[in-house]
Each structure stands twice: as structure tokens, then as C-alpha cells.
Amino acid sequence: MRRGRLVLALAAAATLTLAGCSSGDGGDDADADAGATSEATEETGGAEGTIKIGIKFDQPGLGYQDGSEYTGFDVDVAKFVAGELGYGEDQIEWVQAPSAQRETLLQNGQVDMIFATYSITDKRKEVVSFGGPYFVAGQDLLVAADDDSISGPEDLEGKNLCSVTGSTSAQRIKDEYAAGTNLLEQPGYAECVTALTAGTVDAVTTDDIILAGLAAVPANEGKVKVVGNPFSEENYGVGIAKDSDKCEAINEAITKMIDDGTWQELLDKNVGASGYVANDELNPPTPAACA
Ligand code: GLU
Numbered sequence: 184m185r186r187g188r189l190v191l192a193l194a195a196a197a198t199l200t201l202a203g204c205s206s207g208d209g210g211d212d213a214d215a216d217a218g219a220t221s222e223a224t225e226e227t228g229g230a231e232g233t234i235k236i237g238i239k240f241d242q243p244g245l246g247y248q249d250g251s252e253y254t255g256f257d258v259d260v261a262k263f264v265a266g267e268l269g270y271g272e273d274q275i276e277w278v279q280a281p282s283a284q285r286e287t288l289l290q291n292g293q294v295d296m297i298f299a300t301y302s303i304t305d306k307r308k309e310v311v312s313f314g315g316p317y318f319v320a321g322q323d324l325l326v327a328a329d330d331d332s333i334s335g336p337e338d339l340e341g342k343n344l345c346s347v348t349g350s351t352s353a354q355r356i357k358d359e360y361a362a363g364t365n366l367l368e369q370p371g372y373a374e375c376v377t378a379l380t381a382g383t384v385d386a387v388t389t390d391d392i393i394l395a396g397l398a399a400v401p402a403n404e405g406k407v408k409v410v411g412n413p414f415s416e417e418n419y420g421v422g423i424a425k426d427s428d429k430c431e432a433i434n435e436a437i438t439k440m441i442d443d444g445t446w447q448e449l450l451d452k453n454v455g456a457s458g459y460v461a462n463d464e465l466n467p468p469t470p471a472a473c474a
Pocket residue numbers: 282299300301302347349350351352389390393417
């Protein structure tokens with residue numbers, strides 16, 4: 184049942200993606216822009232130069248590098264926010280932002296903003312600032328499809344678990360559930376899922392929305408399942424340099440995106456295919472006041 188639905192949903196997503204490529208409004212607008220000055224076309228909203236945006240490259244449905252294309256909810260939210268800041272899509276430079284490198288990338292000015300399933304935490308706020316949140320996920324577990332021995336983090340004793348270095352997911356396991364659990368840390372969640380399907384680990388832990396995207400990939404389909412018992416609240420923020428002046432404008436853009444229906448549209452388009460359903464008591468969130 185579930186399998187069939189996922190396959191159909193993925194096929195639908197593929198169709199949407201293709202439709203997006205062929206029916207985009209790029210052609211006409213490009214012609215129209217050719218005669219305009221480069222610094223102030225309607226398309227770019229007037230910002231000059233480029234903006235460097237950090238995303239994940241390996242999280243299907245969220246931030247994913249597909250050849251020369253970048254897809255996912257984080258990517259689309261980033262495009263919307265950048266647009267509101269005056270940057271057209273052709274002014275965006277996408278930069279890979281693995282979990283463990285996000286603060287450093289912002290501190291060194293290697294990126295201007297990060298949209299990468301990046302939870303707002305007090306610890307991170309000591310060194311970077313955040314706009315948002317624009318989404319709330321929850322930490323969960325991914326296990327083998329036929330494994331009924333793990334229904335929550337309390338069942339991890341004696342198990343081999345995989346998560347990602349520098350993530351709140353790995354940190355929470357160390358802080359709260361470490362006793363008796365053998366934690367393997369990898370650079371990305373895709374590596375963890377490979378370890379799970381190979382039988383090297385018993386479970387993978389991170390945010391439910393990330394796990395759902397990985398579980399829906401054709402190669403993993405039918406082999407793994409999301410437990411569906413979230414045990415944290417992960418408020419996804421837009422990472423910016425500490426005390427950056429972009430926070431207010433980012434929050435205005437997020438509020439607009441939620442109010443005009445774009446947020447729901449982008450979520451459905453990118454994540455709907457995985458079968459993931461957002462917690463509607465927590466979503467959509469209201470951006471917090473900028474510090
Ligand atoms: N949202 C969590 C975090 O920011 C886990 C996902 C990730 O590693 O990107 O650490």
C-alpha cells in the first residue's frame with residue numbers, strides 16, 4: 184500500500200520537476216531583461232552582485248544537488264527569501280553546507296545565508312544569528328523496514344546508531360541517550376542510510392523530514408522506515424553572520440511566504456512525495472523577533 188503510494192508520489196514529483204524545467208518563465212523574461220540595465224531590472228529587484236547561500240547537497244526533498252540543478256524545500260525557500268532581498272535566481276551562488284561546517288562558513292563569510300535544515304539553538308546563537316524559523320521538524324529514527332524492536336530513543340540500548348557530526352541529532356543522543364548506544368558519526372545522512380541498508384548500523388537518527396526524504400529515494404524504498412515518534416522540536420532558521428542586518432528583511436520575507444500560500448505550496452511540492460506530513464500544531468511557525 185504505502186510502497187505503491189510512494190512510487191506514484193515520486194512519479195508525480197518527477198513530472199512536476201520536468202514541468203518546472205520546460206514551462207518556466209525564464210525564456211521571455213530573459214529576452215525582456217536583455218535590454219535593461221544590469222543593476223536595476225525588475226527581475227533582480229535591484230540588488231547588485233551575487234549572494235552565496237549554503238544548502239545541503241545530499242538531502243532529497245530539502246537540499247539536493249541534481250547535476251547542475253538544486254532542488255528541495257530549503258532551496259525553494261532560499262530562492263524566495265533571496266528574491267525578496269532583491270536577488271534574482273541567477274544571482275545566487277549555491278555552496279554546500281554540511282552540518283559540521285555551518286557556523287564556520289558563516290563566521291568566515293564563505294556564505295551570506297544558510298538554509299540547510301539548520302536548527303536554531305542557544306549554543307549556535309553564541310557564534311551566529313538566525314532569521315526564522317520557517318519550519319519545525321522533530322528528531323526521529325530510521326530503521327530497517329522489518330525491524331520492530333525500535334520504537335523510540337529508549338530502545339537504542341545495545342544498538343548501533345548513526346548520525347551526523349555537528350548536528351543537534353548526534354548531540355542529543357550524546358547528552359540524553361548515550362548510555363549503551365554505540366554512536367557512529369558520519370559527514371552526511373546519506374552515508375548513514377547506506378550503513379543502515381548494509382546492516383552496519385541498526386538505526387539512523389535526525390529530523391523526521393530528512394529521514395522521510397531519504398527513505399523515499401528509490402534505492403532505499405521498501406528497505407527502511409521512519410519510526411514516526413519524534414522526540415524533539417527542531418526550529419529551522421536562516422543562518423546569518425552574528426548580528427547581521429539581514430534578519431528583519433528575512434523574517435518579513437518568511438512571513439509573506441507563509442501568508443500568501445507559497446510556503447504550503449513549496450512544502451507540498453518538495454516533501455509531499457515522501458509521504459511526510461508536517462506537524463500542523465507547530466507549522467507554519469511565526470518568525471521570532473530579531474535580536
Ligand atoms: N536540524 C538539525 C541540526 O541542525 C539536524 C539536521 C542537520 O544536521 O542538518 O543539526
